[in-house]
Amino acid sequence: MIFSVRNFRDHMLHVFSRHARVLVDKLDDVAKRGTVVDLHDWFHRFTLDAFMEIGFGTPVDSLQADAPLPFATAFDQAQSITSKRMIMGPVQRRILEWWNGDAKRLQQCIKVTDDFAYRLIAQRRADPNAGNAQDLLARFLAMKKPGSSQGYSDEELRDVVINFIIAGRDTTAQALSWAIFELAQHPKVVAAMREEIARVVPDAFASTDDDTHENLDYDAVTRDLVYVRAVFSEALRLHPSVPQEIKFAIHADTLPDGTPVRAGDGIIWSPYAMGRLTELWGDDALEFKPERWVGENVPQPGPYKYPVFNAGPRTCLGQQMAYLEGVACLVKLVSKFEFEVVNPSEVTYRTALTLLMKNGLKVRVRRYLPPAPVAA
Numbered sequence: 001m002i003f004s005v006r007n008f009r010d011h012m013l014h015v016f017s018r019h020a021r022v023l024v025d026k027l028d029d030v031a032k033r034g035t036v037v038d039l040h041d042w043f044h045r046f047t048l049d050a051f052m053e054i055g056f057g058t059p060v061d062s063l064q065a066d067a068p069l070p071f072a073t074a075f076d077q078a079q080s081i082t083s084k085r086m087i088m089g090p091v092q093r094r095i096l097e098w099w100n101g102d103a104k105r106l107q108q109c110i111k112v113t114d115d116f117a118y119r120l121i122a123q124r125r126a127d128p129n130a131g132n133a134q135d136l137l138a139r140f141l142a143m144k145k146p147g148s149s150q151g152y153s154d155e156e157l158r159d160v161v162i163n164f165i166i167a168g169r170d171t172t173a174q175a176l177s178w179a180i181f182e183l184a185q186h187p188k189v190v191a192a193m194r195e196e197i198a199r200v201v202p203d204a205f206a207s208t209d210d211d212t213h214e215n216l217d218y219d220a221v222t223r224d225l226v227y228v229r230a231v232f233s234e235a236l237r238l239h240p241s242v243p244q245e246i247k248f249a250i251h252a253d254t255l256p257d258g259t260p261v262r263a264g265d266g267i268i269w270s271p272y273a274m275g276r277l278t279e280l281w282g283d284d285a286l287e288f289k290p291e292r293w294v295g296e297n298v299p300q301p302g303p304y305k306y307p308v309f310n311a312g313p314r315t316c317l318g319q320q321m322a323y324l325e326g327v328a329c330l331v332k333l334v335s336k337f338e339f340e341v342v343n344p345s346e347v348t349y350r351t352a353l354t355l356l357m358k359n360g361l362k363v364r365v366r367r368y369l370p371p372a373p374v375a376a
């Protein structure tokens, strides 16, 4: 099972740690040079690199490249164009997309993303070792379609690849971006995180040269770093990676408040709006306050109050994986660096299926030096 505790502990945490090491090294360089970097772009590269390895057994090392992969740029642009379709009828959309050039741009983006996925599939089909591999693509390649003796076609596998990249790359990269955006403006929260990290994983403060970056303990990340996990949850409450959801009713039904639903009706709800409702979160709903998640008698919100990972039978399958990656990365970054957002007022949302930052997250980075231990 790819989403098993054993795989999380023995494989994924190491992959996340290794790629976080690359991110830390790059940020160290930025800190030395005093330059500005777009951390939003780098988080997307970090999560892509980790997910390509875990999900498809194919490293791409995009963090090491000078510019984003053409696939990633095309993928973001295609998302942006298609998300606008949610608020337009089919005729209106066709006219607008033809008029503003989006129709042509979308075709070009789809070609780039399809070529990337098909290349990946062809490589894995040709790989004699793929049969022994345990990643998602290897499993799909080895499977027969339900009720059939045939395997999945390249086109079906392309859809699997694209779906999993949205699920595994974008959501977590955006959660990390919004978390750092909030942390840069909440130094007390950063201090509380460091206090917890110092208690639970003191090695995290080792200098970048000494830090092997393989030292994060699975129990620490999944259980003991309660406050760091709360930071991740709180960032997602205010900035849910999937800000709006739509589902269509197969059968007629009635909502809990008595609203009738006809078969075929679309139901839209907004985790973004729900995360900011004072009725649900209290008068301080708009404040970034990880404390609201922490404490012995503090009940954790259920998925119908906090539908950031959806609720019901189609709940996110990667929730635990997202926390593992997000918390591990935050620990590495917060214990090593101070972040200053350049022009925070320019950081805003871009219309897309997920919660991208329109102008990226331009930051200056300084090395964080923990206070020297007091001599006994």
Ligand code: HEM
Residues within 6 Å of the ligand: 164, 167, 168, 169, 171, 172, 175, 236, 240, 241, 242, 245, 246, 307, 308, 309, 310, 313, 314, 315, 316, 317, 318, 319, 321, 322
């Ligand atoms: C912060 C990170 C993440 C957030 C906020 C998130 C959120 C969501 C949401 C809201 C859905 C429901 C989408 C819908 O039905 O409309 C979903 C589904 C899904 N997610 Fe995630 N996700 C995250 C990370 C991940 C990761 C890392 C994976 C790893 C592969 C993943 C895999 C999936 C899958 C496979 C589904 C489809 C489940 C189904 O339909 O049965 N997600 N996620």
